[in-house]
Amino acid sequence: MRWSNLFVPTLREPPADAEAANHKLLIRGGFIRQLHSGHYSLLPLGLRVHEKVAAIVRREMDAIGGQEFLLPAMHPAEVWKKSGRWHAVGEEMFRLVDRKGADNVLGMTHEEIFTDVAQEITSYRSLPQIWYQIQWKFRDEPRPKSGLLRVREFAMKDSYSFDIDEAGLDRSFDVHHDAYVRIFAALGLPAIPVEASSGAMGGSGSTEFMVPSSAGEDDIALCGNCGYAANVERAKARLSVVEDRDLSELARFPTPGVRTIADLETIEGGASAVHQIKTMVMVLDGEVTLALLRGDHELEIQKLADFTGAADVRPATAQETLQHLGANPGSLGAVHVDGLRVVCDPALEGRRGLTTGANEDDWHWSGVDIARDVAVDEWADLRRVQADEPCQNCGTPLEIVRCIEAGHIFKLGTKYSDALGASVLDPNGNQKPLVMGSYGIGIGRNVAAVAEIHHDDKGLLWPLNVAPFEVVITIVNTKDDASAAAGESLYNDLRSAGVDVLLDDRDARAGVKFADAELIGVPYRVTVGPRALADGDVELTSRATGDTTRVGVDSIAALLVDTVNRERG
């Protein structure tokens, strides 16, 4: 490709509303342009990177026996109604009505559609199957953000495994896990597999691949010693031991103006946070529920959702709280509360001498004995792990690390095959529902993640695997005939050797060309100019290290072919 013919609208300044590094650099480098919130056009450079990421994913999926499909992006509502997700998903799904008045959706994922196809698998002898596609998903995100990291329309590699039993699913899950490890390694992403919540997808377990980055949106708990890693939506930690206070008598006491745990710590007759009960009033699919935690702990809403299976979990409004408990936040508690579901964190199990709200404004209880005074319906781990809490395995203080969710794999079980009637005959002639897994990698998000991880103050620093070009030949002065001829000759040699090479033949000043090459992040730059050419040399500069070496005109092509082949991996 010749730069003089390529559309690469580089900018010296990023748009004012770009915040994330990947966003700024992909815009500045002429890779993407925004059409609309959450919808980006891929320009030629952006598409090249996108396709290279997709090619790596495709290669690894093929390597584990995946078969590539391409399913429709638009689906009839019926199939989503069969699985129950037409109602379960809510506003995240784009829905539209066709001319016949029929409901349709733009696919946000494809469990239903692949399972529909899988109805034609009839025998256990055909199993296992791994099916995948790289295809566009549509999700009406409440808040698209950070360039390509979170958008409403994006290419995703989604794959689905079909097995006869759980053991088969475990194997399919494991080969996907390993394939994902290889994919992220090839992309130069230091992804950490972590235990995750499977959320609305359903199923028995899931693993997320998390790339540490401040641009991310998820927190994981990480043990630097034993390697324990889990999304905070699931993470556990050892509980610090608390000695109960010697207060066995339940007593009401006035707490004028007390609204927070901290207030209650300092007021006369109050208690330190570890001796308080935090009462969170939540609404689970319309049912008002009390979630109880130790005063110094925080509620992890996803844990509550996972435990209860509720699809919609939200804090109660002020009116709901007042209506059901008779008091405002700050004076709430579960003592002697009847008729509301009470879910309690194990950190409160067996605790006594506690202090909590009395469900009357400006009054609290002291001397609360959980077992005696609170009608707990269910016990469930509800607390969000905090930094420096001891690892449950080895006791080392946990780190909380902000991450980009680069991939997510799920064990689905038979949720979709049951709903859609996808079953096979087992060796004994019995109908068995297919045991399924589903596995996703967002292609554009991974482009963004690589950009987020690999850049410096001059621009992008693509790993060779995904760089829009592997080599750029910068002709310092195109009016110098010898330079132009040498550049053209090298360009032809590299092209015929299969190197992805860009010839910067623009009639521009050298500084402009150098700056652009660095901005778009081409791993190797060959500078062809009269200075080195006088000695029969060109200069080879590594984008990653900035190191420049002189190489003879006669040997540069072979050296680059060699280098590129080695780094392609």
Added chain:
RNA sequence: CGGGACGUGGCGCAGCUCGGUAGCGCACCUGCUUUGGGAGCAGGGGGUCGCUGGUUCAAAUCCAGUCGUCCCGACCA
């Protein structure tokens, strides 16, 4: 959905307080000079000032509404 900010040529911004018919830098076009780290000089093209309505002799500027975008919190590849 709650909170905050912002919409003026492709990008970055000024102008708005105090209404008078739009300006700067980058980018772009032409010419000359220049040519190893974002050149210089001269000339030039491009903007319904997000949209709608209102106030006014007159609106980028004041008022109301509306749409959109971004950021922070609740959601997910």
